[in-house]
Amino acid sequence: MGRIPLISGNWKMNLNHFEAIQLLQKLSYELRSHNFDSVEVSVHPPFTNIRSIQTVIDADRMLFKLGAQNCHFEPSGAFTGEVSPAMLKKLDVDFVIVGHSERRGLFGEANEMVAAKASAVFSHGMVPIVCVGESLEERENGQAEVVVEAQIRESLAGLKRDEMSNVVVAYEPIWAIGTGATASPSDAQEMCSHIRSTLASMHAPAAEKVRIQYGGSVNASNVNELMSMPDVDGALVGGASLEAASFARIVGYEDA
Ligand code: PEP
Numbered sequence: 001m002g003r004i005p006l007i008s009g010n011w012k013m014n015l016n017h018f019e020a021i022q023l024l025q026k027l028s029y030e031l032r033s034h035n036f037d038s039v040e041v042s043v044h045p046p047f048t049n050i051r052s053i054q055t056v057i058d059a060d061r062m063l064f065k066l067g068a069q070n071c072h073f074e075p076s077g078a079f080t081g082e083v084s085p086a087m088l089k090k091l092d093v094d095f096v097i098v099g100h101s102e103r104r105g106l107f108g109e110a111n112e113m114v115a116a117k118a119s120a121v122f123s124h125g126m127v128p129i130v131c132v133g134e135s136l137e138e139r140e141n142g143q144a145e146v147v148v149e150a151q152i153r154e155s156l157a158g159l160k161r162d163e164m165s166n167v168v169v170a171y172e173p174i175w176a177i178g179t180g181a182t183a184s185p186s187d188a189q190e191m192c193s194h195i196r197s198t199l200a201s202m203h204a205p206a207a208e209k210v211r212i213q214y215g216g217s218v219n220a221s222n223v224n225e226l227m228s229m230p231d232v233d234g235a236l237v238g239g240a241s242l243e244a245a246s247f248a249r250i251v252g253y254e255d256a
Pocket residue numbers: 010172176177178179180215216217218236237238239240
């Protein structure tokens with residue numbers, strides 16, 4: 001197995017670049033270097049803050065990985081308002097979230113576009129965090145597994161074999177995002193296990209290597225139980241990542 005957990009803070013459309021630097025510095029103060037021994041930690045500021053955060057990570061030799069929340073799939077061109085994977089790579093970005101449910105729901109991103117973005121992120125030397133997850137209605141109708149499996153198959157279509165093993169998947173049930181309603185550890189485990197079986201059927205060696213994060217109202221009180229599930233390899237954290245002390249407690253869940 002040997003999958004190193006990845007805990008990612010998705011800052012969404014919050015914080016100007018001064019506030020973002022402050023949050024990173026507070027977070028760094030709260031954490032100890034041993035916190036990074038067994039866990040990888042990425043922060044995903046808005047585009048306008050990436051350069052500032054990169055500079056601070058670099059200057060203070062912080063151990064955070066740098067992340068983005070989205071990108072276009074083309075390397076450059078007439079795409080007003082978009083940011084390319086090549087631009088992110090130039091800023092030393094390591095991970096790019098693609099297909100977040102807010103992108104899918106509010107900005108009309110379908111699996112095909114998510115797949116194009118995931119491939120583009122890899123081809124620029126970064127790692128995509130591909131988000132999937134069912135709505136409340138889909139769960140109540142017993143369709144959650146079918147929906148998530150289709151998202152996995154279609155959003156990862158086109159990845160090369162080595163990319164299939166290195167991708168990160170974030171299982172984020174839409175009804176749990178920003179609502180305080182976390183999936184129970186056993187429900188999270190059940191879906192993450194189903195995702196792993198789906199990955200195995202697509203490319204067998206990928207199944208044991210791919211890190212599957214759970215996301216949806218993760219906080220310092222529920223992270224431990226979620227992380228104890230065998231197929232949960234990390235967390236994608238929204239709200240609780242905006243407060244240094246709470247994100248630090250999530251990152252340091254093993255110390256609790
Ligand atoms: C997210 O934005 O991916 C997320 C899981 O948000 P929250 O932790 O606030 O539910």
